[in-house]
Amino acid sequence: MGISKAQEREYARILYVNERITFKEIAERTGVTEKTIGKWAEADNWAKLRKSLLTTKEAQLVHWYNQLDALNEDIAKRDLPIPSAKEADIMSKITANIQRLETEIGLGEYVEVSRKLLTFIQSVDLDEAKKFKNYIDEFINSKLKNG
Known part of the structure; x- marks a missing residue:
């Protein structure tokens, strides 16, 4: 069972808002083209969402x-x-x-905890953090596929 476009879009939005990374980085992490990421961001006004304080x-x-x-x-x-x-x-x-x-533990919470853990690992060992980021992406994608 593959990831739906809606799930890819949601994951991309979460990465953009929470991690403040570029469309290119999001495209690499999600497997969606940078052009598609840009279209989603514009259509859903991600820039405004990024600027606003997210409700916890x-x-x-x-x-x-x-x-x-x-x-x-x-x-x-x-x-x-x-x-x-x-x-x-x-x-x-x-x-x-x-x-x-x-x-409920939502995708956003998985991403937030993963981001905090990655930040901690970066402070200890930057090279390991780069490797760990790939595991985080795989974990998030597995949650998208399997719930």
């Missing part, structure tokens, strides 16, 4: 917990503290988002 998993969790807390506080203030059907649906969706974020 923890920040997203805090956001969802705050929304859930605010909704619960509003409901608790009522004479009959029972959520409406719409509120119950919203609470269910927020809870599902929280659960997904707390249990």
Whole structure:
């Protein structure tokens, strides 16, 4: 089972945003042409994404917990503290988002941890870091293929 174009595109975007490397380097690491990388970057506005602060998993969790807390506080203030059907649906969706974020390890997290590990290895042994980078790329590609 090969990597889908969507998965290649996502991996390329993550490399561009998180590692701040060139289109040429991304093309070498993903096996996609530099021209295609450039088209994806322009179409999806990667430059803007790179400039923005990426929301961390923890920040997203805090956001969802705050929304859930605010909704619960509003409901608790009522004479009959029972959520409406719409509120119950919203609470269910927020809870599902929280659960997904707390249990899911996404591609971005693999890339982020790998990047930090590679930075550490570079500080110890630059030649080994160059070799290790290839293993990281193989690992990320295997996650794209096999989940």
